[in-house]
Amino acid sequence: MLVTPENLRSKILSFYPEITKHQIELTVHFDKDKKAWVAQLxxxxxxxxxIIDPNDAQECINGIECVHLGTQIGQFIFNYCSEGDECKVP
Structure with missing residues (x-):
């Protein structure tokens, strides 16, 4: 399947439901200068x-979790959602 911003975002959300749980915004786009996908939380x-390497993005679409991205998401949640109440779901 071809990687598009919409299907890559959808696949990332399916792998990492804590993004939605903590009401974190996720945007995804392809940066032509970097020749890579950019995910912004x-x-x-x-x-x-x-940054998501095009090969990693394709593997994600094919059902293989991106370990690097998972680490980044985990760190973001740890830093901004674990200590305070601002990311807690009411």
Whole structure:
């Protein structure tokens, strides 16, 4: 399947449901200059931008979790959702 921003975002959300659980915004786009996919997580004033290699993006679409992305998401949640109440679901 061809990688598009919509299907890559959807697949990432299916692998990492904590993004939705903690009401974190996720946007995905392809950066032509970097020749890579860019995933941006944001929650209030906090943001994390991470690069996804095209091969990793294709593997994600094919059902293989991207370990690097999972680590980044986990760190974002740990930093901005674990200690305070701002990311807690009411």
């Amino acid at each position: 944001s929650k209030q004033q906090h943001e994390l931008t991470t």
